[in-house]
Amino acid sequence: MADKLLEVVQYILGFGPTVMLPVVIFIMALCLGVKIGRAIRSSLTIGMGFVGIFVIFDLLGTSLGSATSDLVEHAGIHLPVIDLGWPPLAAIAWASPIAPFVIPMTIIINIVMLTLNWTKTVDIDLWNFWHFTFVGALVYSSTGSFMYGLIIAGITAVITFILADWCAPMIQKYFELPGISLPTLSSVIFFPIGVLGNLILDKIPGLQKLHADPETIQKRFGIFGEPMMIGFVIGGAIGIAAGYDVKGILNLAINLGAVMLIMPRMVKLLMEGLLPLSDAVKQFLNKKFPNRKNLYIGLDIAVAVAVGHPSVLSTALLLIPVGLILSIILPGNRLLPLGDLTNIWVPISMVVLACRGNIVRSFIIGIPCLIANLYVASSVAPIITNIAKSINFPVKTDGEFSSLLDGGNPYRFWAVKVFEGNYIALALIPIIFVTCFILYRHTKKSWDIA
Numbered sequence: 001m002a003d004k005l006l007e008v009v010q011y012i013l014g015f016g017p018t019v020m021l022p023v024v025i026f027i028m029a030l031c032l033g034v035k036i037g038r039a040i041r042s043s044l045t046i047g048m049g050f051v052g053i054f055v056i057f058d059l060l061g062t063s064l065g066s067a068t069s070d071l072v073e074h075a076g077i078h079l080p081v082i083d084l085g086w087p088p089l090a091a092i093a094w095a096s097p098i099a100p101f102v103i104p105m106t107i108i109i110n111i112v113m114l115t116l117n118w119t120k121t122v123d124i125d126l127w128n129f130w131h132f133t134f135v136g137a138l139v140y141s142s143t144g145s146f147m148y149g150l151i152i153a154g155i156t157a158v159i160t161f162i163l164a165d166w167c168a169p170m171i172q173k174y175f176e177l178p179g180i181s182l183p184t185l186s187s188v189i190f191f192p193i194g195v196l197g198n199l200i201l202d203k204i205p206g207l208q209k210l211h212a213d214p215e216t217i218q219k220r221f222g223i224f225g226e227p228m229m230i231g232f233v234i235g236g237a238i239g240i241a242a243g244y245d246v247k248g249i250l251n252l253a254i255n256l257g258a259v260m261l262i263m264p265r266m267v268k269l270l271m272e273g274l275l276p277l278s279d280a281v282k283q284f285l286n287k288k289f290p291n292r293k294n295l296y297i298g299l300d301i302a303v304a305v306a307v308g309h310p311s312v313l314s315t316a317l318l319l320i321p322v323g324l325i326l327s328i329i330l331p332g333n334r335l336l337p338l339g340d341l342t343n344i345w346v347p348i349s350m351v352v353l354a355c356r357g358n359i360v361r362s363f364i365i366g367i368p369c370l371i372a373n374l375y376v377a378s379s380v381a382p383i384i385t386n387i388a389k390s391i392n393f394p395v396k397t398d399g400e401f402s403s404l405l406d407g408g409n410p411y412r413f414w415a416v417k418v419f420e421g422n423y424i425a426l427a428l429i430p431i432i433f434v435t436c437f438i439l440y441r442h443t444k445k446s447w448d449i450a
Contacts, residue, residue, distance in 0.1 A: 019047070021124070021127075022044060024126065025046055026040065028124065029280060034280045041273075045272055048273075052262075052266035063252055063259075067239060067252055070243065079335060081336065081377070081378055081401065082339075082399065082400070083338045083339040083377070083407075085340045086339075086406045088388075088403075091393070092137070093137055095391050096133060096136075097140075098133060098137060098149045102133040102153050105153065105154055105157075106129050120168070121164045121165055121168070121295075121298040123164075125183065128185075131184065131406070135152055135156050135412045135415050136156075137387055138387070139152045142383055142420055143419050143420060156185065161183055163191060164181040164183035164188055164298060166191065166443070167182070167188065167350065167353060168180070170354075171353060173447070179295075180299055181299075182299060182300075184301040186346050186347060186405055187349055187350050190350040191350040191353065192439050194351035201364065207361075210360040230310065231259060231261070232253045232256065235254070236252065238252060238256075238321065259313070301349060309349070309352070311358075311359055312352050315363055316348050319366045320341055320342065320344060323337050323374075326370055330371065334400075335408075337377075341404060343405050344405075347369060347405070372408070373408030373409070376407070376410055378402065380408075381401060
């Protein structure tokens with residue numbers, strides 16, 4: 001029975017987000033009373049916007065991925081653990097034994113939390129439930145307890161919805177995404193880290209006055225401060241560091257400049273498609289729950305923000321060479337950051353949000369985040385490799401592998417250690433809870449949020 005359910009889940013998820021999300025949006029729109037013509041237009045617009053985002057993202061990944069590989073070869077870097085990126089980890093998560101149980105469990109958790117007024121996020125991003133599945137698979141593999149795996153998957157969903165609610169008003173204000181929250185585990189846990197880092201930088205003389213965001217850069221440097229020019233310059237610099245010839249440098253520079261120019265327009269197209277559903281959700285909830293206001297539609301970080309915001313991409317591009325340097329000089333690091341190095345924008349987007357687009361501060365805070373991710377990804381590589389072997393997952397490497405982004409996620413590492421009974425991890429539970437509560441109170445006050 002479980003095997004059949006797993007096959008059904010994998011078949012549905014096999015459609016991918018470009019098909020799944022429009023279908024979910026269409027069904028939800030009809031259920032909420034949106035006219036069929038408007039529902040079709042809205043869902044197809046979202047699907048087309050999704051395709052556009054992934055085309056541009058593919059351009060970014062292809063261009064930067066090749067440049068990063070060439071840069072590694074040019075620098076002569078050799079490390080034993082291979083970074084295969086997040087896609088194999090997502091596939092492993094969906095192929096794990098607990099996967100069929102996590103989707104219905106997460107949906108039930110979300111409904112219960114909405115009913116009890118414990119969350120405002122209506123998470124329609126079914127694809128990214130793999131984040132909850134993966135942490136469950138890690139705990140299951142490290143402890144041998146199937147029940148522990150399900151428990152941590154459920155706890156992770158609850159924590160993610162709470163964190164998504166916390167930063168949603170800031171996301172809507174700064175990124176201009178009305179009615180949206182971003183319950184993506186690989187990014188949202190970095191919001192409190194960004195807030196804490198920002199507060200620390202406020203206390204450091206000299207650093208506290210450093211400020212650079214796309215708007216101030218553009219005002220100061222004119223055309224050379226425009227997002228496409230920033231992408232062009234950073235792309236050229238990466239091309240030079242990778243040892244490219246003039247043709248290769250210019251191609252990379254043009255590609256990154258194009259990403260900076262086109263991506264925000266694709267995000268706007270996606271938001272255009274979401275508006276009818278957002279309006280319908282508000283009307284429905286006002287009728288059914290007159291005391292409930294400001295519920296959010298939960299979306300993937302890659303769809304809603306991604307590299308669409310110039311300050312996010314600028315910070316991420318600056319951190320890519322830093323990540324390579326850190327992998328070489330950090331004692332004990334075993335990960336060669338290739339597959340996910342170009343995805344730094346995922347965690348850094350929430351740091352940028354916490355810093356209100358200040359690229360200087362985001363860059364500084366991003367460095368310790370990178371260090372933590374490198375060490376965590378190195379540490380969990382044996383567990384990830386063992387999971388892959390246990391389910392006969394085809395991996396194109398004979399050695400250990402991991403992922404800078406999701407293999408290096410600090411929350412997942414902490415969760416594994418908690419269920420392994422590590423005393424330090426257990427002692428951190430109340431400390432992290434109290435710290436997050438203080439940071440939550442601070443953001444409400446500093447952002448003037450009711």
